[in-house]
Amino acid sequence: MCVYGIVFLMKPPRTLQEAITYFSDPDRAFEYAVKLRFPDGKIYCPRCGAEKYSFIKTRRLWFCYACKKQFTVKVKTVMEDSALGLDKWMTAVWMLVACKNGISSHELARSLGITQKSAWFMLHRIREALKERTFGGGKIGGAGNEVETDETFVGGRIQNMHKDRKLRYNQLGGVYGGKTIVHGALDRTVRKVRATVVPDVKRETLQDAILKNIKYGSTVYTDDAVAYMDGLQENFIHEILNKTESYVRGRVHVNGMENFWSLLKRGLKGTYVCVEPFHLSRYVDEQVFRYNHRKHDDRTKMTDAERFKLAMSGVAGRRLTYDDLTGKAESPHHQTTGTGTQEPF
Numbered sequence: 001m002c003v004y005g006i007v008f009l010m011k012p013p014r015t016l017q018e019a020i021t022y023f024s025d026p027d028r029a030f031e032y033a034v035k036l037r038f039p040d041g042k043i044y045c046p047r048c049g050a051e052k053y054s055f056i057k058t059r060r061l062w063f064c065y066a067c068k069k070q071f072t073v074k075v076k077t078v079m080e081d082s083a084l085g086l087d088k089w090m091t092a093v094w095m096l097v098a099c100k101n102g103i104s105s106h107e108l109a110r111s112l113g114i115t116q117k118s119a120w121f122m123l124h125r126i127r128e129a130l131k132e133r134t135f136g137g138g139k140i141g142g143a144g145n146e147v148e149t150d151e152t153f154v155g156g157r158i159q160n161m162h163k164d165r166k167l168r169y170n171q172l173g174g175v176y177g178g179k180t181i182v183h184g185a186l187d188r189t190v191r192k193v194r195a196t197v198v199p200d201v202k203r204e205t206l207q208d209a210i211l212k213n214i215k216y217g218s219t220v221y222t223d224d225a226v227a228y229m230d231g232l233q234e235n236f237i238h239e240i241l242n243k244t245e246s247y248v249r250g251r252v253h254v255n256g257m258e259n260f261w262s263l264l265k266r267g268l269k270g271t272y273v274c275v276e277p278f279h280l281s282r283y284v285d286e287q288v289f290r291y292n293h294r295k296h297d298d299r300t301k302m303t304d305a306e307r308f309k310l311a312m313s314g315v316a317g318r319r320l321t322y323d324d325l326t327g328k329a330e331s332p333h334h335q336t337t338g339t340g341t342q343e344p345f
């Protein structure tokens with residue numbers, strides 16, 4: 001649970017309570033979303049790209065003269081098709097990115113006075129928008145950077161089983177019923193994580209995840225699981241942690257990754273009582289977002305308000321459109337243009 005002080009000021013919000021008050025004004029919430037949606041101030045029809053429209057102020061929507069359809073600030077964002085107001089969306093985003101372990105749909109439903117089903121829908125949409133790709137997140141590492149990489153098992157009966165034993169179970173024929181495997185990599189230099197759900201712990205699968213997420217030339221630390229044994233040295237400086245000899249051999253360890261796994265599991269245990277394997281990847285995205293944006297690049301602490309702004313740029317910004325989520329054709333204005341330099345507040 002997050003606890004915030006109650007301060008009513010009309011300055012840009014710094015706490016959840018201030019954010020709720022701030023965005024309860026529909027005009028202010030609308031203006032904020034418009035600045036994120038059209039960061040260069042140029043409004044266009046998200047459907048056809050035309051810039052000829054009229055604005056219907058009372059309903060806070062536009063009418064496009066080219067395609068003769070109305071559009072709102074939500075069209076082609078993760079909020080499309082949602083009847084919930086911007087104030088509710090913004091409060092939900094704040095709660096999700098500010099609470100260390102996230103929030104459950106039940107908790108969100110109670111806070112916003114909406115149904116649990118609506119809250120569940122919102123949380124999943126927001127998690128989609130928090131995916132690292134939304135924020136230009138490509139591969140981590142690079143020459144001179146140290147990257148820890150590891151995998152973990154989530155859920156199911158063998159959750160607490162030692163990894164070596166799990167691997168033996170796998171070799172016996174993939175006894176994974178109810179367990180989901182997550183592979184992750186942590187760039188120790190910039191403290192950024194990439195994590196994805198993978199189908200199994202076969203060599204091809206795990207090494208493929210490494211190739212997709214880590215830049216060639218990085219120094220890569222893994223444990224001595226069979227899957228990591230051959231091949232990685234072709235593209236990386238590969239250092240292997242031998243668990244039977246000594247747990248930590250100088251810098252060769254995956255303790256940072258293990259710390260991330262424990263954060264992930266703590267959140268799952270405390271907040272998300274049960275997460276179906278299918279939905280786990282979204283929750284992983286959420287946890288990666290919070291982890292990667294605890295601090296700025298210069299290592300100063302990121303405030304809740306700053307993390308919220310960043311998250312909102314994914315939720316209401318055009319960088320991630322509804323089409324990205326559904327895989328439809330790209331709109332003419334789809335090109336990514338960065339975060340937008342204008343401050344939304």
Ligand SMILES: [Zn+2]
Nearest residue numbers: 045048064067
């Ligand atoms: Zn149009």
